[in-house]
Amino acid sequence: MRTTQALFKLRGSIHPEYFKGLARDKDIVAMPLPKQLCVSMAQHLGAPAKPIVSKGDHVLKGQRIGEAAGFISAHVHAPTSGTVTAVEDGPTVTGTLALRVVIEPDGQDTPANALPPIKDWTTAGRDTILARIADAGIAGMGGAGFPTRVKLSPPPDKPIDTLIINGAECEPYLTADHRVMLERAEQIWQGCEIMRSLLGVKTVRIAIENNKPEAIKAMQTAIAKADGDVAICILKTEYPQGAEKQQIFATTGREVPSGGLPMDVGCVVENVGTTYAVWDAVVNGNPLIERVTTVTGHPVAEPRNVLARIGTSYADLLAFCGGLTCDAVKIVSGGPMMGIAQSNLETTTTKTTSGLLFLEASRVPEYTSMPCISCGRCVVACPMDLLPAELSNRIEAGDYDAAESLNILDCIECGCCAFICPAHRPLVQHFKMGKSRVILKRRQAQTKS
Amino acid sequence: MDWMPVLITSGTIGGVGLACGSALALAAKFLSVPEDPKIAELEGILPGVNCGGCGFAGCADYAKAIASGAASVDLCAPGGPDVLKKLAAATGQEATATEKQVAMVLCQGNEHRAVHKHIYNGVADCNAAAMVAGGDMLCTYGCLGYGSCAFVCPVGAIAIKENLATIHPELCIGCKACIKACPRGIIRMVPESRSVHVLCSSKDKGPVAKKACQVACIGCKMCVKLGGEAFEMDGFLAKRNYAIPATSDTAIEKCPGKCIVKIGASEATTQTAPADGAPSGSHA
Structure with a gap:
């Protein structure tokens, strides 16, 4: 049995109700092509891609339609064959506008075959594989969407000794990663081997929360023949175990310094979905054009784990899952803790859409925010060791300098503090606003000097 | 009673006080830094x-x-x-007086006129509201009405009425704090003597703008035809050219979007210095 228990316990954590049963036992189903696909150029962290097709062009499945614009950026590919009907501004999940390519599928799904499969990747060489990962446009599929190529080519002064595969999926409701581990365990392990050879590391930890015993079993079977220090790290079920820095602490006991990256402590963390995408891109030559998204929530007629093309609108996803059985008052892209509320269903899926959640009125209580009672529960709950109450008060008073000196930029916006706050203070919202203000201020100071 | 301890104590304390006092007096005399x-x-x-x-x-x-x-x-x-x-x-420097500039919110979309796209119940701050699905108004340019500008105004010149920020021109001191606070960038400095304004910032095409707000500029160019150089077009949005006085009221009456308004007395025909700074929205 190649399993270890988590070495360390999270500093702060919460135990929300999980509701994973809604979609946990539903197989991944491929969704038929919708009538229209709107592929956003802002799919990943960093600079949005630059569209390289124009209205009227005919594109093939997997053809590159967006060019990476800069080092931290990723290519975007056509999810199916069809005609480009528009290249226009469209809403993103955060409500801002970004360029998107609208494709009307021709129904043929003709592949472009632009990337030849690399069947024997062990002899292909590091640069070929890295180039392939970049060409396939792979970005982290856990949520932030950090371009994978950048993550897998750390600078020489940052030696990496541990690869962590993140299968924690600590967000309530979401089961996409769980299903991917169950149904594609062997491929995930292959993808993991590819990344392991790229990084030249021996130690691999596959971190899974103990509320997914089937996934743990499936992954155990997959790694049975592995050589080197490979093990499943069983994490206690608590939120936010899946957060990158928290996971590194739980599996290795190392702490990422303030403002630092996992590579500062010799770790690279990749989501299980990303790992599968790496395998698919290298071995099959498929660019990242589809992903598993959990469409869930009590109002949804048939919660499912849908394998949908990137660019599918939320309305089409919902229709595929049978629509709503009762009114939903809140639509969240992602999970309930860190997801982003949506104001319509026109938004389309991206490489980072792990779930689409519909919540009915009884699960969206409206609170009146009250002054802080200084109980300190948020300080205990904060996994980043911050002082949420103090930060929130400072931001409410408009004192962003003080918030900066209280390390607001270390906040991972996990929502533990707001979840636990008895005064129902909108803590995370304050921090999101404060972080954007502090970042803006730093940028302005930089341009001045 | 033995008076000696009392005398010694008061003598010591008095002596220490005297010594420190004279030291401070000397320091003030010899170590002082002359301030201009x-x-x-x-x-x-x-x-x-x-x-x-x-x-x-x-x-x-x-x-x-x-x-x-x-x-x-x-x-x-x-x-x-x-x-x-x-x-x-x-x-002894020379300086020519320029006309006083006051801040003006270029939007009239209050809760009755502008269309909401969702219900926002988070932090009552425009910057926070704008981060949730781009704000709760259908118009992506208009006032959000959560009062971030009113919060930073040092003289309380900004009132939020029916979810719309309004700046009192008499109270405004022209410090531009509100311009920095507004996430939409719809507050602009205008010359105090000018009373005709285009109160809309929507750069959307006519049908889109009209769907989002009853008092939107639809880009029909009527004001440019009727009001001459006092108005100018920026894409689908009419803007006031404050260098030229708007003397006639026909543009105000004929504006189909009802977004040109007159606040206060008619404008004199004299020329005025152009409003300083870039057009609204540039700092965002």
Whole structure:
């Protein structure tokens, strides 16, 4: 049995109700092509891609339609064959506008075959594989969407000794990663081997929360023949175990310094979905054009784990899952803790859409925010060791300098503090606003000097 | 009673006090750093609102900067021509008075006129509201009405009425704090003497803008035809050219979007200096 228990316990954590049963036992189903696909150029962290097709062009499945614009950026590919009907501004999940390519599928799904499969990747060489990962446009599929190529080519002064595969999926409701581990365990392990050879590391930890015993079993079977220090790290079920820095602490006991990256402590963390995408891109030559998204929530007629093309609108996803059985008052892209509320269903899926959640009125209580009672529960709950109450008060008073000196930029916006706050203070919202203000201020100071 | 301990104690304490006192007196005489008397004089002239509109950390800091020659005397917006004249006289610099500029919210979309796209129940701050699905209004350019500008206004010149920020021109001191606070960038400085304004910032095409708000500019160019050079077009949005006075009211009456309004008395026909700064939205 190649399993270890988590070495360390999270500093702060919460135990929300999980509701994973809604979609946990539903197989991944491929969704038929919708009538229209709107592929956003802002799919990943960093600079949005630059569209390289124009209205009227005919594109093939997997053809590159967006060019990476800069080092931290990723290519975007056509999810199916069809005609480009528009290249226009469209809403993103955060409500801002970004360029998107609208494709009307021709129904043929003709592949472009632009990337030849690399069947024997062990002899292909590091640069070929890295180039392939970049060409396939792979970005982290856990949520932030950090371009994978950048993550897998750390600078020489940052030696990496541990690869962590993140299968924690600590967000309530979401089961996409769980299903991917169950149904594609062997491929995930292959993808993991590819990344392991790229990084030249021996130690691999596959971190899974103990509320997914089937996934743990499936992954155990997959790694049975592995050589080197490979093990499943069983994490206690608590939120936010899946957060990158928290996971590194739980599996290795190392702490990422303030403002630092996992590579500062010799770790690279990749989501299980990303790992599968790496395998698919290298071995099959498929660019990242589809992903598993959990469409869930009590109002949804048939919660499912849908394998949908990137660019599918939320309305089409919902229709595929049978629509709503009762009114939903809140639509969240992602999970309930860190997801982003949506104001319509026109938004389309991206490489980072792990779930689409519909919540009915009884699960969206409206609170009146009250002054802080200084109980300190948020300080205990904060996994980043911050002082949420103090930060929130400072931001409410408009004192962003003080918030900066209280390390607001270390906040991972996990929502533990707001979840636990008895005064129902909108803590995370304050921090999101404060972080954007502090970042803006730093940028302005930089341009001045 | 034995008076000796009392005398010794009071003598010691008195002696220590005397020694320290004389040391301080000597230090004040010999170690003092002479401060430019100009600074105190200039600070007395400045209005003392500490609004930060000049770019310095309050009136005292600005006075110091003028005295050292690091700043010109014409940066104090709240002071107006009076303060400028006095500062110029005190420093010997020459300065020509420009017309007072006041802030104006270029939007009329209150809760009855503008269409909401979702219900927002988070932090009552425009910057926070704009981060949730791009704000709760269908118009992506208009006032959100959560009062971030009113919160930073040092003189309380901004009122939020029916989810719309309105700035009182008589109270506004022109410090531009509200312009920095507004996430939509729809507050602009306008010359005080001008009373005709285009109160819309939507750059959307006519049908889109109209769907989002009853008082939107639809880009019909009617005002440019009727009002001449007093109005100009920026894509699908009409803008006021404040250098040219708008003397006729026909453009106001004929505007199909009802987004041109007159606040106060009619404009005189004299020319005025163009409103400073870039058009609204540029700082975002």
